[in-house]
Structures are given as C-alpha cells and as structure tokens.
Amino acid sequence: MRLPYPYVFFLLCLLLFPLLQQVSCNRCWGDISLRASVPAAVKPGQRVDFHAEINGGCECGGSCSVGVSCVNGDRTYTDSSSEDKHGYCTVNDVPGGEFRITATGSCQGPACGPGDIPGSTGPLSKSSGAAYIVSVPSFSVSADPRILPKRGSLTVRATGLGPIDDGRGTLSAIASFGGRSYTLQRSSQGSFEVTIDYDLRNNPAGQMEVEVTVTKSYAGVTDSKSRSLTVTLQGSRPRINADVPSELRRGDIFRVFVSEEDGDDVSGSISLDDSSFPLGRGENLVEVPADLKAGSHRVHASARDVDGEDELSASFHLINQEPELSLSVDKREVSVGERITISVSARDDAPGLRVRTQVGESVFDGTGIFEYTPRVPGILEVRALAVDSDGASKEVVMSVEVKGGGSGGDSTGGSGGGPRPSDGSGIPSGNSGVGSGETETPTIADRSSDGVTSAGITETETFTGVMMGENDGKSVKPQNPKELNASIEVEPEDPALGDEVTANVITEARGLLEVIDPDGKVIVSTVAHKTHFNVDKLGSWTIKFTYREGDKLRVVTRKLAVREREKPPEEPRSLPAEFAEESRSIEIFKPSCITIGDNKNENWFILTYLALTLPLLLLIAKRRVAG
Structure with a gap:
C-alpha cells in the first residue's frame, strides 16, 4: 500500500519533532536599580550623584554588568565594579537643554551544553527624569547710535537668546543706562530691544556704559x-x-553773553x-x-558747566564827572x-560828595537852606564848594x-542861622556856622577813616548798584525792599x-538752587529756578534755595525720600509633567530565552504528538491486515 505524499511528509515531521525537543538555552534574567536625585531644573557645573547596580544571573552560570551615561553631562565614577557603579554627573553648559542620567546593562551566560544556545537578557536600561538646564547663552548687545547728544533716543538690542526663548519659565x-533701568521687549525669536528717550543734561561728556543683563528662571533655578x-x-x-567799551562812566551798562x-x-x-x-545763561x-573810583579797572568773567569752564578778561577806563552844584540867594541887595x-x-x-558854603566869615557844611544876617555894610x-570822592571840585x-x-550890630560881621532841610536836594549836616570873628578859610580837608572830614564836612550818600540779569536784557535799579516768599515743588513727590x-522754585527772588545727595555731596548748583x-x-x-530778602539771607529746603524700585511679581508657572518627578524609571526589557522547544511545554508536545500519530498508525495497520 502506498501512502499519499502529504501523509508521508506530515509523518516525518511528527517523528523528527521529539528529537528537536532535546535542544535548550541558558536562561538569564536581570534587573537594574538606579538611584539619582535629579531635580526639575539644574545649572551648568552642578553635580548630581548616582548609584546604579544590576541584579540577575543565568541558569547555567553567567555574569552581569552595568554602566551609567549622562545626557548633556560628564560622568565620573567614584566606586566601580561590573555590577555596581557609584559616582556623579556634572551638568554641561547647554542653555535650554535636557539633563538625564541613564543606566544600561545586561546579564549573559554560555550555552548549557553542546548544541545549546548561550543565554542573554538582552539590553536592560533605566533612566532618571529629565532636568531643564537653566543657563543664559553668550549673547550680543548693540546700540544705535553710538555717539549721543545730551538729549535724544537710543535703541539697545540683545540677540542670540534663541536657545532659552522657549516659553519655559x-x-x-x-x-x-544713565543711572536708570529699561526693560527690553521681545522683537523676534531670541531678540529683544528697547528704545530709550533719555535726557543727560548736566552729565559730563565722555564715555558711558550701556549694560544689558539677561535673566532666565525655571523651577526655582535662576541664571544671569x-x-x-x-x-x-x-x-x-x-x-x-x-x-x-574802553571808556565808561558810573551808571553805564555793558553786556556779557553766556552761551x-x-x-x-x-x-x-x-x-x-x-x-x-x-x-546766568544768555545776556x-x-x-x-x-562807588567805583575813577581810573583803569579790570573785568574778569567765568562760566562753567559739567563739561568745562570758559573765561574772559577785559579792561576799561572809568571817567569821572565833576559834581553838579547849585547856589541861590533870595536877595541880592539887603540892608x-x-x-x-x-x-x-x-x-x-558817586557817593562821598562833600559840600561847604562860606558866607562872609561863617561856614556851613552840607546842602540845604541857610539863613544869614549881615552886620557890616x-x-x-x-x-x-563841592568836592567828590575822586577829588574833582566845583x-x-x-x-x-x-x-x-x-x-x-557889631562891626565884626554877621550872624548865621542853622540850615533847614531842603526839598530833596540833599541832607544837610554839620554846624550852623562858624561864629563871628573866626578866620577859618573855606577849604575842604581829606576824609578820615570814619567818613567825616577833619573840617567837619560829611558825605552826601548817592545809591547806585550793579544788577545782573539772566536772559531778560534789562538792568534793574535798586528799589524799596519787599517781602519775598519762596517754595519748592518737586515732581514726582515719591x-x-x-x-x-x-x-x-516758586518765587520772584533771585538766588542759588542746590541739590544735595544722601552723602552730602552737592550735585546741582544753579541760579536758575x-x-x-x-x-x-x-x-x-x-x-535748598538760598536768597536775599532785604538785608536778610533766607533759606528754603525740601526733603526728598528715595525708595527702592518695586519689582513686578513673578507669576508662578507649573512644571511640565516630564520634569515634575524627581526620578523616573523605565520598564526593564527582560526577554525570555528564545529556543526551539521549551521544556516547560513538553507535555503539550507529547499530547499533540500522540493525537496526530496514533490515528495514522491505526490506519496503516488496518490496511496491512486487509492486504
């Protein structure tokens, strides 16, 4: 009897299958443990310790090994064996990057016997959670323009911040600039800029520094x-x-311009x-x-600001004018x-005019109205006679x-009456006259140090002065003093x-305005209000504002308390889920020992073999008996 070919092929497979059941592999298993406290954010140079070990083996013997690597970090072992690693990772300067510690390893063993397959767990690994590297990259700063007037606009830019311009933190x-701070606004990815309208008046010319500080913060870690x-x-x-002018008289005006x-x-x-x-500034x-004496005089002017000083000298000759003198008698013929x-x-x-009047042998000092009674026909x-302070006379x-x-009357002369005040022509002073019989000549002696002449002549005061104007181009004459009030307003007040x-300064008075810093240094001193x-x-x-009110010197002050600038509160930001855990492990890949015929399935193969071969064997036997 001939069997069909499919039955023969199937029968051969069933007969060979039990033989293949005798091939086996060296089964291996393993597990990696990684302990590393990796925070949500780290800074370059920060050290993070780790301890990694592997536990496992193979049925027919073998060995296990483990290693540690650092993503964006440098690894250093402090204690090392094939199955146990101690050490730390140093974070590299990778702005905006992720730092992670990963342990990898495996367990491997030789074949259990001839024809067997060597065992291996395959690659095993476990990783920590990822940490955000908080670091500001090297960036560039530019300013436009680079040459500045005292008032204007300046644009400051910071570029090259793309790695950390990621929306995190x-x-x-x-x-x-100029003692003040300005916040740059984002203009494009990784670029920031601000335009500053500045006023640097009263700052000295020269080099000034523009400094830009970039700060990145994430999860409580900050770098600047x-x-x-x-x-x-x-x-x-x-x-x-x-x-x-080369020649001037008292009361003349000349101009000095300060630009x-x-x-x-x-x-x-x-x-x-x-x-x-x-x-002051201007004309x-x-x-x-x-009271200036006749003769040659020197004028010296100087003006200064924070950038320097300018000086000018000139000279002029003061021409003296002779006094004006008026004499009148109410009668030219008397008895x-x-x-x-x-x-x-x-x-x-000029002040210091001296006047003496002689009537017969009587002498009157000063100006005014005098009475005299002649006694001799x-x-x-x-x-x-009038003599001024420069010696000119009339x-x-x-x-x-x-x-x-x-x-x-007696034959010696006449009698004189005392002077009576005139209507503004002068202030008479001195004796009413010299008695009869005196032969004093009407000459005028020099002034003594107390302002009275040796002959009893006093000075008639004349008031003129020098008034300085700022930008008004007007000469101001002395006037009756009035009450002047002053107050100081500041903006801002806090x-x-x-x-x-x-x-x-709110006042009509002229004076000196000063600003004094907390160290007592005067930083502003000006005659402007x-x-x-x-x-x-x-x-x-x-x-402080100092001014003169009449003969009194008055000072008005205003105190100003400077406070610390308040910083805007930083809004809390929730951490991304991938950084919220301190450490996270990855499931261990532990493949089974892949072999042909697993001993654990031996019963199943036997039952299958019997179920398939017994009917065929019965069929063959039956046909042989029938043949």
Missing part, C-alpha cells in the same frame, strides 16, 4: 549674564563774549576789582557801580541886619550888596531709585 532682559558696550556722550563747555549749546546748567560770575556778581547787563536865605544843592555820580560874598560864588542902616526728578536731576542713591535728598 521666565526670560527677561534689562538695560542699564551681563554684556556691556560703551557709547560716547557729546558735550561742550559754555562760551563767554563781552562788549566792554551753552547742550542745555546743561551754567553757573558763572563776573568780578570787577574786588566785587563779584553772578552770571547779562552789567551796570558800572557808583544891615536884614536876613537873607541861601539855598545850596549838589549831586554827583559892603559886598557880602557867598561861596559854595565852586559857585555869588555876592550880595549890604547897605548901611537897619538895626545894626521718587523711586533711578527716577528723574524736576525741582521748581528749575532743574532736573536723577536720584541714583537711596536715602534722604535735600533741595
């Missing part, structure tokens, strides 16, 4: 880096021009011999003082014993005819560190 860029560059602040000192192109505060002065007066009108009235007035362009001579002589008769403050300054120090600032 917070990223800020702050520019510091700063970059700076220099810009050039332009500025120039004030300039002085003066129009001083300053940058807008800085200017302080200046002009000295005339031993006297000094303030100068200043200078009146020659009335003996008849009283006459004499009026004397005088004026001069004849020609009575009335002589008035004399006026009048005569009165005295006829005989009248009440008579400044923070780095703010610009404006101080304004308004000034601007930056508060760059914490503490109490003082604004």
Whole structure:
C-alpha cells in the first residue's frame, strides 16, 4: 500500500519533532536599580550623584554588568565594579537643554551544553527624569547710535537668546543706562530691544556704559549674564563774549553773553576789582557801580558747566564827572541886619560828595537852606564848594550888596542861622556856622577813616548798584525792599531709585538752587529756578534755595525720600509633567530565552504528538491486515 505524499511528509515531521525537543538555552534574567536625585531644573557645573547596580544571573552560570551615561553631562565614577557603579554627573553648559542620567546593562551566560544556545537578557536600561538646564547663552548687545547728544533716543538690542526663548519659565532682559533701568521687549525669536528717550543734561561728556543683563528662571533655578558696550556722550563747555567799551562812566551798562549749546546748567560770575556778581545763561547787563573810583579797572568773567569752564578778561577806563552844584540867594541887595536865605544843592555820580558854603566869615557844611544876617555894610560874598570822592571840585560864588542902616550890630560881621532841610536836594549836616570873628578859610580837608572830614564836612550818600540779569536784557535799579516768599515743588513727590526728578522754585527772588545727595555731596548748583536731576542713591535728598530778602539771607529746603524700585511679581508657572518627578524609571526589557522547544511545554508536545500519530498508525495497520 502506498501512502499519499502529504501523509508521508506530515509523518516525518511528527517523528523528527521529539528529537528537536532535546535542544535548550541558558536562561538569564536581570534587573537594574538606579538611584539619582535629579531635580526639575539644574545649572551648568552642578553635580548630581548616582548609584546604579544590576541584579540577575543565568541558569547555567553567567555574569552581569552595568554602566551609567549622562545626557548633556560628564560622568565620573567614584566606586566601580561590573555590577555596581557609584559616582556623579556634572551638568554641561547647554542653555535650554535636557539633563538625564541613564543606566544600561545586561546579564549573559554560555550555552548549557553542546548544541545549546548561550543565554542573554538582552539590553536592560533605566533612566532618571529629565532636568531643564537653566543657563543664559553668550549673547550680543548693540546700540544705535553710538555717539549721543545730551538729549535724544537710543535703541539697545540683545540677540542670540534663541536657545532659552522657549516659553519655559521666565526670560527677561534689562538695560542699564544713565543711572536708570529699561526693560527690553521681545522683537523676534531670541531678540529683544528697547528704545530709550533719555535726557543727560548736566552729565559730563565722555564715555558711558550701556549694560544689558539677561535673566532666565525655571523651577526655582535662576541664571544671569551681563554684556556691556560703551557709547560716547557729546558735550561742550559754555562760551563767554563781552562788549566792554574802553571808556565808561558810573551808571553805564555793558553786556556779557553766556552761551551753552547742550542745555546743561551754567553757573558763572563776573568780578570787577574786588566785587563779584553772578552770571546766568544768555545776556547779562552789567551796570558800572557808583562807588567805583575813577581810573583803569579790570573785568574778569567765568562760566562753567559739567563739561568745562570758559573765561574772559577785559579792561576799561572809568571817567569821572565833576559834581553838579547849585547856589541861590533870595536877595541880592539887603540892608544891615536884614536876613537873607541861601539855598545850596549838589549831586554827583558817586557817593562821598562833600559840600561847604562860606558866607562872609561863617561856614556851613552840607546842602540845604541857610539863613544869614549881615552886620557890616559892603559886598557880602557867598561861596559854595563841592568836592567828590575822586577829588574833582566845583565852586559857585555869588555876592550880595549890604547897605548901611537897619538895626545894626557889631562891626565884626554877621550872624548865621542853622540850615533847614531842603526839598530833596540833599541832607544837610554839620554846624550852623562858624561864629563871628573866626578866620577859618573855606577849604575842604581829606576824609578820615570814619567818613567825616577833619573840617567837619560829611558825605552826601548817592545809591547806585550793579544788577545782573539772566536772559531778560534789562538792568534793574535798586528799589524799596519787599517781602519775598519762596517754595519748592518737586515732581514726582515719591521718587523711586533711578527716577528723574524736576525741582521748581516758586518765587520772584533771585538766588542759588542746590541739590544735595544722601552723602552730602552737592550735585546741582544753579541760579536758575528749575532743574532736573536723577536720584541714583537711596536715602534722604535735600533741595535748598538760598536768597536775599532785604538785608536778610533766607533759606528754603525740601526733603526728598528715595525708595527702592518695586519689582513686578513673578507669576508662578507649573512644571511640565516630564520634569515634575524627581526620578523616573523605565520598564526593564527582560526577554525570555528564545529556543526551539521549551521544556516547560513538553507535555503539550507529547499530547499533540500522540493525537496526530496514533490515528495514522491505526490506519496503516488496518490496511496491512486487509492486504
């Protein structure tokens, strides 16, 4: 009997299958343990310790090994064996990158016997959670323009921040310039910029630094880096021009011009011999003082600001004018014993004018109205003499005819009455006259140190002065003093560190405005009523205005407390899920020993073999019996 070929092939497979059941492999197993406290965020250079070990083996013997690697970090072993590793990882400077520790290993064993398959667990691994590397990359800073006037606009840019411009945590860029801070805004991916409208008046010309500080924060970890560059602040000192004639008289006015192109505060002065007066910006009108002596004089003017000082010198010759003298007698012809009235007035362009009037042998000092009664007939001579402080003199002589008769008197002369105040022509002083019989000549002696002449002549005071104007081009004459009040206004009233403050003095008085910082240093000194300054120090600032009210010197002060600038609160940000865990493990890949015929399935193969072969064997036997 011939069997069909399919049955024969199937039968051969069933007969060979039990033989293949005798091939086996060396079964291996293993498990990796990794202990590493990796936070949600790390900084470059930070060390993170680890301990990794592998536990496992093979049925027919074998060995296990484990190793550790650091993603974006450098690994260092402190204690090492094939199955146990101790050490740490040092975080590399990879801004915005991820740091992770991974342990990998396996267990392997030889074949259990000839023809068997060697055993292996295959690759095993376990990793920690990922940490965000908080670091600011090297970035670039630019400024436009690089040469600056005292007032204008400056654009500051920071570029190259793309690796950390990822929306994680917070990223800020702050520019510091001129004592103030400015926040840069994001203009594109990794680029930030700000345009600053600045006012640097009263800052000296020269090099200034622009510094940009970038700060990145994530999960409580912060890193900052700063970059700076220099810009050039332009500025120039004030300039002085003066129009001083070669010859001047008392009361004449000459002009001094102070120009300053940058807008800085200017302080200046002009000295005339031993006297000094303030100068302001613009046109200043200078009146020659009335008490200045005739002759040559030197003028020296100076003006200064934060950028330097300018000076100018000139000279002129003061021409003296002779005094003006007026003499009048109410009667030119009188009788003996008849009283006459004499009026004397005088004026001069300088104080210290001395006036003496001689009537007969009587002498009257000063100006005013005098009465005299002649006692002797004849020609009575009335002589008035005025001498100024420079020695220039003027004399006026009048005569009165005295006829005989009248009440008579002694033959020695006449009697004089005392002076009576005139209507503004002068302030008479001295004796009413010299008694009869005296032969004192009407000469004028030099002044003594107390202002009274040796002959009893006093000085008639004339008031003139020098008034300095700022930008008004007008000469101001002395006037009756009035009450002057002053107050100081500031804006803002509660400044923070780095703010610009404006101080304004409300008054009609001229004076000196000063700003004093907490260290007691005067940072502003100006004759202007308004000034601007930056508060760059914490503490109490003082604004002081000093002015004169009549003969009194008054001071008005204003205190200014500078506070710390408040920082905007940082909004809390939730951590991404992948960084929320301190450490996370990965499931171990533990493949089974892949072999042909697993002994654990031996019963199943036997039953299958019997179920398939017994019916065929019965069929073959039956056909043989029938044949």
